[in-house]
Amino acid sequence: MNPDRTAVRLPATAGQTSMFFAEQRAPSASAYNAPTVMHIRGPVTDSDLAAAGQRLIRLTPGLRARFGIDPETGGVVQWISREVPGVETVELPGLSPEALADYAVSRAGEPFESDEGALARVIAVRLGGDRAALIAITHHLVYDGVGYLALVRRMGDAVAGSLVGQDEAQHLDLVRRVVAGERAARDEDAEHWHQRVPLGIRPAPWESGDGDSAADDGRRLVPLTAAQTARLRHCADEIGTGLFAYLIAAVHRAMPVASGDPTYVCAAASVRPREGDWSDVLGYFVNEVPLRADSRDAPLGELAKQNADLWRADLRRRTFPFTDLAGRTAPGRDARATRLNSVMASYVRLPDVMERESGGVAMSTKIYPRYPSAKNDLGVRFFQRPDHLDIEVQWGRSLPAGLGRRFTHTLTEVLTESRTEPRQEALET
Numbered sequence: 001m002n003p004d005r006t007a008v009r010l011p012a013t014a015g016q017t018s019m020f021f022a023e024q025r026a027p028s029a030s031a032y033n034a035p036t037v038m039h040i041r042g043p044v045t046d047s048d049l050a051a052a053g054q055r056l057i058r059l060t061p062g063l064r065a066r067f068g069i070d071p072e073t074g075g076v077v078q079w080i081s082r083e084v085p086g087v088e089t090v091e092l093p094g095l096s097p098e099a100l101a102d103y104a105v106s107r108a109g110e111p112f113e114s115d116e117g118a119l120a121r122v123i124a125v126r127l128g129g130d131r132a133a134l135i136a137i138t139h140h141l142v143y144d145g146v147g148y149l150a151l152v153r154r155m156g157d158a159v160a161g162s163l164v165g166q167d168e169a170q171h172l173d174l175v176r177r178v179v180a181g182e183r184a185a186r187d188e189d190a191e192h193w194h195q196r197v198p199l200g201i202r203p204a205p206w207e208s209g210d211g212d213s214a215a216d217d218g219r220r221l222v223p224l225t226a227a228q229t230a231r232l233r234h235c236a237d238e239i240g241t242g243l244f245a246y247l248i249a250a251v252h253r254a255m256p257v258a259s260g261d262p263t264y265v266c267a268a269a270s271v272r273p274r275e276g277d278w279s280d281v282l283g284y285f286v287n288e289v290p291l292r293a294d295s296r297d298a299p300l301g302e303l304a305k306q307n308a309d310l311w312r313a314d315l316r317r318r319t320f321p322f323t324d325l326a327g328r329t330a331p332g333r334d335a336r337a338t339r340l341n342s343v344m345a346s347y348v349r350l351p352d353v354m355e356r357e358s359g360g361v362a363m364s365t366k367i368y369p370r371y372p373s374a375k376n377d378l379g380v381r382f383f384q385r386p387d388h389l390d391i392e393v394q395w396g397r398s399l400p401a402g403l404g405r406r407f408t409h410t411l412t413e414v415l416t417e418s419r420t421e422p423r424q425e426a427l428e429t
Helices: 014-025 046-058 097-108 146-162 168-188 190-196 226-239 243-254 300-315 323-328 405-417
Strands: 035-040 065-069 076-080 090-091 120-128 131-139 217-221 264-271 285-291 343-348 353-358 361-366 378-384 390-393
Touching: 014 076, 014 131, 014 285, 014 323, 035 097, 035 146, 046 090, 046 120, 046 131, 046 146, 076 168, 097 120, 097 131, 097 217, 131 146, 146 264, 146 353, 146 361, 168 264, 190 300, 217 405, 226 243, 226 300, 226 390, 243 264, 243 285, 243 300, 243 343, 243 405, 264 300, 285 323, 300 343, 378 405, 390 405
Parallel strands: 090 120, 264 343, 343 378
Antiparallel strands: 035 131, 035 361, 065 076, 120 131, 217 390, 264 285, 353 361, 378 390
16 A cells, blocks of 8 residues: 555645756756765764664655645645655765765766655765765755755754654645745735736847857856955945845846846745744745846946845745746747746855764764756855855856856956956866
8 A cells, every 4th residue: 555645735835836847847857956965983883874864764754755746636746755765875985075075966966756756865875994974865845945954953963863853744834834825925916026027028048159169067166265255245235235136236247148138037035934933844945036137237236236125025025936927928039048047046154064973973064055967057056154155156058058157257257356267166067
């Protein structure tokens, strides 16, 4: 008998539904997978590691969430599965931390079956001596930026043997609240969004690519210095926009598109209710919020100042389903056409590393959820570290050749006001 036959099934949120179908269309079947690697040093046996992995999934309802099509309504539904996948154990003696990170990314490249299948798996790794690691590979449907730190904390608790089970009812209650908020937003915020995304609008197309090279996918990590980060904050404070609006203006300014038409940068925004504490609930509770600019050729400070209030108004209405807006744009005529969410941007405050010690076992996790391939034509993630800003740019093969590197260079130039080549750390994809 199917153990999930009697599980409570709820409609997926608009954001989850959008991701469910976007994953089916993604050029890479693993575009939405991300690995989290916890380095462990101390007296931990193979059975201890396997038990920790099993405990993590069994006691975390969000990691057992599954999605599928309701045969009666045709809509996407979700439920919490009763099945707990086994933990794979591998031996990789002597592997360096850098090589282990690459191994984790390669394993994240193995696709999940997002239609009714498990969306999380755990790998226990023996590295020789007292070194080991626990790798959690999760599909984006079961975690978001808010829940990422909770995932790392729960991994540590699982290894320490102190993990407390989460209430499945709380997870389902959050789903119900988000869905109810989306329904209300369709009535309350439609007028605002129909002005911001007029019916039949065509976002600015990409510039021509480099005809001498093939389209590629890639990633660049640009670490700004503490001084550069402080200067950005000072500039944003001086014009009264706040750092987020200043960064979004920089993305608009650097976009390699033909001028004249409006540009849109979609912000990834949490739709978790403000009432109550939902930060420890793992799941994907995010919506794409299109932030429009009409005069991207203006100086950066002026562009940020012109749009900051409009973008704040957009973000206050973040619950309005993005799928309703995507259908309002005119279809593109050629390969240079862009979509409403061709460019995604997010801003997340994260520590560099999370460390803990329990019973003589030391655990350390580098906080950087790295996707094996791009989810959009162009994605920008701003990681606010304790003393500086890291900027990750990732692009896919659908972007005209050469524009990913061109954008990265221009964005760095815009933010640092430097005419020199940006300092970049190339990451293999």
